[in-house]
Amino acid sequence: MKAITANSYGDPDVLELTDQPDPKVAPDSVLIRVKAAGVNPVDWKILAGYLDPIMHVHFPLIPGWDVSGVVEAVGMDATEYAVGDEVFGYVRKDEVQHGTFAELVAAPVRTLARKPAALDWKQAAGVPLAGLTAYQTLKRLGVGSGDTVLVHAAAGGVGAFAVQIAVARGARVIGTASEHNHDFLRSLGAEPVTYGDGLADRVRALAPEGVDAAADFVGGDAVDVSQQVLKDPKRVASVVDNEVVGKGGHLVWVRPDSADLTALADLAEAGKLTVNIDTALPLDQAAEAFRRSQSGRARGKIVLDLS
Structure with missing residues (x-):
């Protein structure tokens, strides 16, 4: 071969x-x-x-x-x-x-x-890899109907899947991205915010009572900013920040999983995952x-x- x-x-x-x-x-x-x-x-x-x-x-x-x-x-x-x-x-x-x-x-x-x-x-x-990373991160956070979720790097390969999966679960999604990706995020069902200095204030403007969960797919200060706006600071997960566990959150290393892959396939068949x-x-x-x-x-x- x-x-x-x-x-x-x-x-x-x-x-x-x-x-x-x-x-x-x-x-x-x-x-x-x-x-x-x-x-x-x-x-x-x-x-x-x-x-x-x-x-x-x-x-x-x-x-x-x-x-x-x-x-x-x-x-x-x-x-x-x-x-x-x-x-x-x-x-x-x-x-x-x-x-x-x-x-x-x-x-x-x-x-x-x-x-x-x-x-x-x-x-x-x-x-598979990006979709499972998003799916397993949201599953670890217990994201469901009625939750407000902050997704960092929401226009990226993993983040775009996370937005769609969270929306399919009935959650409200606030997603960080550069301004030229805001329309793309809106098309996926997210409310976009620009990342960078002042992010916590911009998130609070959209969710004055705080967000229920946060998913970090970019690193940097995403976990720290998330904990400033989370109702429960422990309800944060990261796939890149190894220090998140010490801060009370979850570190996710994606695993092969047939059942989770099948769930992603079902979302695609239902038109909820592009x-x-x-x-x-x-x-x-x-x-x-x-x-x-x-x-x-x-x-x-x-x-x-x-x-």
Whole structure:
């Protein structure tokens, strides 16, 4: 099979298109013919060595954790799926080596769900990591009907999912973003506020009695600002601020979860979850996809299109 590989840590220039052996399929896994693979900031951070202290990374490395595709073979105990099924998933394994930037990927069934028909291959590949991060953060916070939720970086890849999921749960959403993204946030159902100095005052102007929960997808002083406007300062979660636990909140590290993926698929089928594709590139342009992600200028998902 063709795959994107790296033989060492480095910048995107170390990526190359190579021939690799087809993956072996474990008893609890299926073999997927990849149609699209989502690109996330964690992919280039792994390549740069940032996750080396907490995860075993092996070379040659095939990056990528997000995938959509068609089941081509099933393991002897992977009874959940059959050949020909359309699936999508967050294929993060315990060690990092055999990722999704390839024509074929072996994926444990615990990392997969059935692809929603409402999304095309590229859109489906853009959901898993970012969508699960948003979903699991809101679930950790217990966000539900009647809550007012503050979402930091609401126009970003994770934040846009969080806005839609919270709205679908019946919450009121206040989302931080630069002014040129305010109309985009309104289209998702959020009330936009500009981030930066004075944010707490701007949030209080919209919610004088305070907000019920806050989700931080950007870092910096987002947790501190959130606690200034929260009714309960402990009802804050962050995916980037390791100090949030010491401040009484929650740190979220996204997990593969079939049930949560299925919930996201159900929202998409109901028309309550849309996916904006910023850039779609062929497999052999993975390095350019990484550079696009590193720029921080993408509004929407970056995917590799193998369809």
